[in-house]
Amino acid sequence: MQLTGKQLIGADIVAEGTTTFHGYTPHNGQPTATTFYEATDAEIDRAVALADNAFWTYRKTLDVQRAAFLEAIATEILALGIDLIDMASQESALPTARIEGERGRTVAQLRLFATFIRDETWVRPISSPLQLQKMPNGEPAMLHQRQIALGPVAVFGASNFPLAFSVAGGDTVSALAAGCPVVFKAHPAHPATCEMVGRAILNAAQQTGMPGGVFSLVHGASNRVGERLVQHPAIKAVGFTGSFRGGKALYDLAVRRPEPIPVYAEMGSTNPVFFLPGALVGQSDQLAASFAASVTQGVGQFCTNPGLFVTSDTATNFTTELARQLSAMPTGTMLTAGIQQAYSHGIMHQRSVAGTQQPTPWTGNGAQPHLLLTSVENALQHPELSEEVFGPSTVGVLAQSKEELLSFARQLTGHLTATIHGTEADLAEYADLVDILTTKVGRLVFNGFPTGVEVNHAMVHGGPFPATTDSRSTSVGTTAIYRFTRPICFQGFPGGTV
Amino acid sequence: MQLTGKQLIGADIVAEGTTTFHGYTPHNGQPTATTFYEATDAEIDRAVALADNAFWTYRKTLDVQRAAFLEAIATEILALGIDLIDMASQESALPTARIEGERGRTVAQLRLFATFIRDETWVRPISSPLQLQKMPNGEPAMLHQRQIALGPVAVFGASNFPLAFSVAGGDTVSALAAGCPVVFKAHPAHPATCEMVGRAILNAAQQTGMPGGVFSLVHGASNRVGERLVQHPAIKAVGFTGSFRGGKALYDLAVRRPEPIPVYAEMGSTNPVFFLPGALVGQSDQLAASFAASVTQGVGQFCTNPGLFVTSDTATNFTTELARQLSAMPTGTMLTAGIQQAYSHGIMHQRSVAGTQQPTPWTGNGAQPHLLLTSVENALQHPELSEEVFGPSTVGVLAQSKEELLSFARQLTGHLTATIHGTEADLAEYADLVDILTTKVGRLVFNGFPTGVEVNHAMVHGGPFPATTDSRSTSVGTTAIYRFTRPICFQGFPGGTV
Structure with a gap:
C-alpha cells in the first residue's frame, strides 16, 4: 500500500492543510518516511457532516448487513499481511509476535461483534401491554422497548495497542456494530498503521454497500483536531483510551457543550x-x-x-x-x-x-x-x-x-x-x-493477573473514576456496544413496532 | 400524624437550623400550618455520611430483602390513608381523585420493582470461559459479569406528581431496588406530603431491618440544600424531575466535581x-x-x-x-x-x-x-x-x-x-x-396520547437532550433501575462468583 499521509473522509483521500508531522520509530528515534497532514477545521467538519448524513442510512441497516461489514473489515485487515505487522511494529517498538497476537485479537473482536449482533436479542427487546390504550381490535396496545444507535461517534485510539485499541479497535467496532458512524482521530504515534487500517475499513465499507461517511479518519499531532471533533454538534458520543489528562480534557469539553454528550474515557489505573x-x-x-x-x-x-x-x-x-x-x-x-x-x-x-x-x-x-x-x-x-x-x-x-x-x-x-x-x-x-x-x-x-484482557461477552474493562469517566460501561467485550445505544419504545403501532 | 417540619436523618427527626419556610395552599394562596426548617450544611453532610455508611450493608442485602422493604413502603403509604390524600391535594391543588390514582400508581410501582428484583436475572448475569486462566482442576477459569449498586443517590422530587415523582417515586424506588441508599431533597411545594411519605419509608426500613441511613429526607426552599447534596463526594448519582433550568444547573455542578457523577435529569419537553x-x-x-x-x-x-x-x-x-x-x-x-x-x-x-x-x-x-x-x-x-x-x-x-x-x-x-x-x-x-x-x-x-405514562417493563420516559441529560436512561419503568448500577466482573473465583 502506498501511504498518502492524508485524511480519509468518506471515500475521499484528501489533505487541504499545510501543517504536517511525521511518525517516529522508537527503536532508533528517527521519523518514519511518510509526511502526515493535520486535518483542517473544514476537513473535520466535512467528516462529521458525512457521518451525520450516513447515520440516516446506516442506523437502518439490518444487523446482518452490519455483521457482514465487520467481517469484511477483519478480512481486509488480514489482507494487509506482513506489511501491517511490520509497520505497527516499527511505529510502536512492540515485537512482531506481539503485533501478530494483537492482530488476531482485533480480527477475533470484529467477528465476535458480528456474531453478537446477528442474534437479534442484542437490542434488549422488552414488551408490555398497556392498560389505557386499545388497538382497533380491542386488544391492549403494546409497548415495545429496544436499543437504537445514538448517532455519529468520535473515537480516539491508544498508543499502546496500535491495532486492538486503535482504528479498528474495540471502540470503533462497538460503535459500528451499534449502527453509529465513526470519525476516528488517528494516533500521531502510529499514523501509518492508522492509515493502513483506515483504508481497510473503507474497502470493507465499499464492498458491503455501506453509506459513504460511515467511517472517516483524521490526522493530527495537536490537540486542536480532537477538540474540534468532540465539540461538533453532530457528534453524539466519544470513545477514548489513553492518559487521565487527555481523557479528562475531552470529558470536560463534552459536558460543557450546549448539548452535552457521553464520553467513555478509559484512562488507566494501577490495578492493585x-x-x-x-x-x-x-x-x-x-x-x-x-x-x-x-x-x-x-x-x-x-x-x-x-x-x-x-x-x-x-x-x-x-x-x-x-x-x-x-x-x-x-x-x-x-x-x-x-x-x-x-x-x-x-x-x-x-x-x-x-x-x-x-x-x-x-x-x-x-x-x-x-x-x-x-x-x-x-x-x-x-x-x-x-x-x-x-x-x-x-x-x-x-x-x-x-x-x-x-x-x-x-x-x-x-x-x-x-x-x-x-x-x-x-x-x-x-x-x-x-x-x-x-x-x-x-x-x-x-489467582490470575490483570494483564491479558480477553474479549468475550462477560468482560468488564472499565471501573469507577478516575479509571474511567463512566463506570456504567466497559470498553472491551460485547456489552461495550451499549455505550453507543439508547432505549426507545414504540407504543400502539400496528404489527407492534416499526 | 403530627408533622414536625424537620429533617429525617436516618432514624432521627432533627432541625438544627433557624431558616424556615412554609408550604402553600394553591387554592387560596395561604401558607399551610407547619413550619419547615431548611437543612443546615451539617445536617446534609450527616445524611450523606449515614447513607455512605449504610451502603456497605445495604448493597449486600438480598434481593428478596430489598423487595420486602419496597413492599413495606407501599403498605406504610396506604396506612397513611385519607390524611395523605388530603394533604397532597391541599398542597398541589390536584383533585383527590387524581391523588388517589397517583397513590395507586406509586404503590403499584413499588410492588412492580419488588417483583422485578425477586427475579435474580435483573442483574443481567453474563458468563464466559477464559482462554488464558485455568482453575486448579484444569478447567478454564470463568468470567462472571453482573450489575451492582453505584452508591448513595441524591433524589429531587417534582412538584407536579407529589406522590409518584416525589419521595417514594420512580427515582427513589429504582435506587433503593438497585441497592443504593437515597438522600431525598423534599420539594418545597409539598413539604408536608414529603414528610408523611418520608416517615412511611423510615417505618418500612425499621420493620424490614434495613440499615439506618438507607433513606434520609432534607428540606429546603433555597438552592443551597440541593447544591450541597449534589457536590458531596459520597453521592454517586443524581435523579431529578423538574425544569430545564433546575436540572441543567445540577448537571453542571455534578460534572464539575473532582469526581464527576451521572445526573439523570428529566426536564420535560413539548412532545409534538x-x-x-x-x-x-x-x-x-x-x-x-x-x-x-x-x-x-x-x-x-x-x-x-x-x-x-x-x-x-x-x-x-x-x-x-x-x-x-x-x-x-x-x-x-x-x-x-x-x-x-x-x-x-x-x-x-x-x-x-x-x-x-x-x-x-x-x-x-x-x-x-x-x-x-x-x-x-x-x-x-x-x-x-x-x-x-x-x-x-x-x-x-x-x-x-x-x-x-x-x-x-x-x-x-x-x-x-x-x-x-x-x-x-x-x-x-x-x-x-x-x-x-x-x-x-x-x-x-x-393513535394514542402522550399523557398517561404507564409503569411497566417496556416504558421509556426519557429522550435526547434537552428533554433529559442522559438519553441512555428512563425514569419510569423497571429498566430505570440501571441508572443506579454498573457492571463488575469476577474472574477465576472458586464457585464462580462472590
Whole structure:
C-alpha cells in the first residue's frame, strides 16, 4: 500500500492543510518516511457532516448487513499481511509476535461483534401491554422497548495497542456494530498503521454497500483536531483510551457543550494486586516470576499493568525474589519518547519519596523495570506512590497486619481491576477485602493477573473514576456496544413496532 | 400524624437550623400550618455520611430483602390513608381523585420493582470461559459479569406528581431496588406530603431491618440544600424531575466535581403530536376533544403534556373544534404561584409573536387553556414557539405540504415523546416522519396520547437532550433501575462468583 499521509473522509483521500508531522520509530528515534497532514477545521467538519448524513442510512441497516461489514473489515485487515505487522511494529517498538497476537485479537473482536449482533436479542427487546390504550381490535396496545444507535461517534485510539485499541479497535467496532458512524482521530504515534487500517475499513465499507461517511479518519499531532471533533454538534458520543489528562480534557469539553454528550474515557489505573498469606506458602518464587512477567509485559505499557501490590511485611522471600527477577529483565523500548520521559520522571519522583526502599537498580536511562517498597503508613502519607507511572514498574505496599491491609484497600480510588492471590481459606478470612475491592473496580481477579484482557461477552474493562469517566460501561467485550445505544419504545403501532 | 417540619436523618427527626419556610395552599394562596426548617450544611453532610455508611450493608442485602422493604413502603403509604390524600391535594391543588390514582400508581410501582428484583436475572448475569486462566482442576477459569449498586443517590422530587415523582417515586424506588441508599431533597411545594411519605419509608426500613441511613429526607426552599447534596463526594448519582433550568444547573455542578457523577435529569419537553390526513377523516371532532383533554389533563402540568402539534393547514375543522373545546374548559389552579406566573408570561410572550392566530380567549388570569396557531415557516423563524410553556396550552403548526411537515420535524430537538395520529396508509406514506421522530424521542406513540405514562417493563420516559441529560436512561419503568448500577466482573473465583 502506498501511504498518502492524508485524511480519509468518506471515500475521499484528501489533505487541504499545510501543517504536517511525521511518525517516529522508537527503536532508533528517527521519523518514519511518510509526511502526515493535520486535518483542517473544514476537513473535520466535512467528516462529521458525512457521518451525520450516513447515520440516516446506516442506523437502518439490518444487523446482518452490519455483521457482514465487520467481517469484511477483519478480512481486509488480514489482507494487509506482513506489511501491517511490520509497520505497527516499527511505529510502536512492540515485537512482531506481539503485533501478530494483537492482530488476531482485533480480527477475533470484529467477528465476535458480528456474531453478537446477528442474534437479534442484542437490542434488549422488552414488551408490555398497556392498560389505557386499545388497538382497533380491542386488544391492549403494546409497548415495545429496544436499543437504537445514538448517532455519529468520535473515537480516539491508544498508543499502546496500535491495532486492538486503535482504528479498528474495540471502540470503533462497538460503535459500528451499534449502527453509529465513526470519525476516528488517528494516533500521531502510529499514523501509518492508522492509515493502513483506515483504508481497510473503507474497502470493507465499499464492498458491503455501506453509506459513504460511515467511517472517516483524521490526522493530527495537536490537540486542536480532537477538540474540534468532540465539540461538533453532530457528534453524539466519544470513545477514548489513553492518559487521565487527555481523557479528562475531552470529558470536560463534552459536558460543557450546549448539548452535552457521553464520553467513555478509559484512562488507566494501577490495578492493585493483593498477595494474601496462603498464596506465598511454598510458591513465592513462582508467584514473583509470574508477577514480574505481568509487570513488564509489553514494556509495562498495559492499561491493566499492576503498578501496585500489597502484601505482608513478612513476605521478604517474595519481595526479594521479585526484585531479583525485575533486575534481571532487559530495559525495553517504549512507545514514544514522551512516554519514555514520563516513565523516567515518574520513577525518579517515586525514588525521591522518603520512607521507600529501592531494591532494583536504576540507571535513569530507558524503560528499566523497577520495584519500590514502602509501608502502608508511608503509602497513605504519600498518595502519589499509588498513582500510575505508565511502564514496567510496581510499588509494593507492605502491611503489618490484616487491619492495616484493609485500611489501605479502603482508601483506594477507582481502578480498572484488582487482583487477589490466595487460598480459599484466605478468601474466607479476607471477605472484607473482597467486599471493599468490589466497590473500587470493574473486574476482580482471583489467582490470575490483570494483564491479558480477553474479549468475550462477560468482560468488564472499565471501573469507577478516575479509571474511567463512566463506570456504567466497559470498553472491551460485547456489552461495550451499549455505550453507543439508547432505549426507545414504540407504543400502539400496528404489527407492534416499526 | 403530627408533622414536625424537620429533617429525617436516618432514624432521627432533627432541625438544627433557624431558616424556615412554609408550604402553600394553591387554592387560596395561604401558607399551610407547619413550619419547615431548611437543612443546615451539617445536617446534609450527616445524611450523606449515614447513607455512605449504610451502603456497605445495604448493597449486600438480598434481593428478596430489598423487595420486602419496597413492599413495606407501599403498605406504610396506604396506612397513611385519607390524611395523605388530603394533604397532597391541599398542597398541589390536584383533585383527590387524581391523588388517589397517583397513590395507586406509586404503590403499584413499588410492588412492580419488588417483583422485578425477586427475579435474580435483573442483574443481567453474563458468563464466559477464559482462554488464558485455568482453575486448579484444569478447567478454564470463568468470567462472571453482573450489575451492582453505584452508591448513595441524591433524589429531587417534582412538584407536579407529589406522590409518584416525589419521595417514594420512580427515582427513589429504582435506587433503593438497585441497592443504593437515597438522600431525598423534599420539594418545597409539598413539604408536608414529603414528610408523611418520608416517615412511611423510615417505618418500612425499621420493620424490614434495613440499615439506618438507607433513606434520609432534607428540606429546603433555597438552592443551597440541593447544591450541597449534589457536590458531596459520597453521592454517586443524581435523579431529578423538574425544569430545564433546575436540572441543567445540577448537571453542571455534578460534572464539575473532582469526581464527576451521572445526573439523570428529566426536564420535560413539548412532545409534538402529528395529525396526519387520514386521522382527521370523519373523526376530527372526536380527536379534537381527546386532544383537548390530553392538553388540559392535570391543568396541563404533565412532563408529557402535548404542547405542540402539527397538521395540515387544511385541517380547519379540527383546529376550530379544538379551539371550541379548549375555550369551553375551566381555568384551573396550578401547583404553585411561580408556575402560574410562568404560564401567564409564557402565553403572553407567545401571543406577542408575529404571524400567529389566537382562536381561544385569554384574560391573562389563571391557568386558562390556550391554543395558538402558526405556519411552519413562522414556527421555524420563531423557535421559542416550540419551547415548553408548562400548563394547559398547545401550539398548532400548520403545514402546507408533506415536505413542509417533514422539514419541521427534522429541526425538532430532543423530546420525551412524539405521537402520530393516522391510518395505516398514512403510516406508510409518512415513513420518513417515523424515521425522523425515532431519532428525537424516547417514546413514539401511534393513535394514542402522550399523557398517561404507564409503569411497566417496556416504558421509556426519557429522550435526547434537552428533554433529559442522559438519553441512555428512563425514569419510569423497571429498566430505570440501571441508572443506579454498573457492571463488575469476577474472574477465576472458586464457585464462580462472590
